[in-house]
Amino acid sequence: MDAKTKKYLIIGGVATVVVALAGFGVHKFVKNRKNRTTSGKQKEREEQKLIGKKVHYGSEGYVNVRSSAKVDNENWTTMDFSHNLLTQAESNPVGTILERLKGEDGYYWYRIKLTKPVGGKTEGYVREDAVVVQY
Structure with a gap:
């Protein structure tokens, strides 16, 4: 085999590998993009299934119900009771x-309609x- 033929075979082989790898990369990109869209839709469907379900407190025997979706206990040490805890x-x-x-x-967090109103409030937040959740 002459040098010119070897050169063309090597270039052809390298080109084949590059094209194959590029095709595989495009395939993975498209597949991952599709999965992200599917998982987002699936997550949205799962969240919709939660609406209207009853929540019970966990193993602690109570749950903190708050006026906003965060824990705001910083003011307890200064005897300033402006925290967001509605009830236990x-x-x-x-x-x-x-x-x-x-x-x-x-x-x-779940925004919930309370079974028993607390201080005139009928809604509150509990951490997931x-x-x-009762299904």
Whole structure:
């Protein structure tokens, strides 16, 4: 085999590998993009399934119900009771889920309609990891 033929075979082989790798990369990109869209839609469907479900307190025997989707206990040490704790619910069910949202603290929270109003309030927030959802 002469040098010219070898050169063309090597160039052809390298070109084949490059094209194959580029095709594989495009395939992975499209597949991942499709999965992200599907998982977003799936997440939205799962969240919609939560609306109207009853929440019960977890293993603690109570759950803190708050006026906003965050834990605001900083003022306890200064005897300034302007924190956002509405009540510690000790009866089940605590309420019915109206909405699921991500709080500024990074946790997911449920906005719930309380089973028993507290101080004239009929809605409150409970953190997702502190309650059990009844399906």
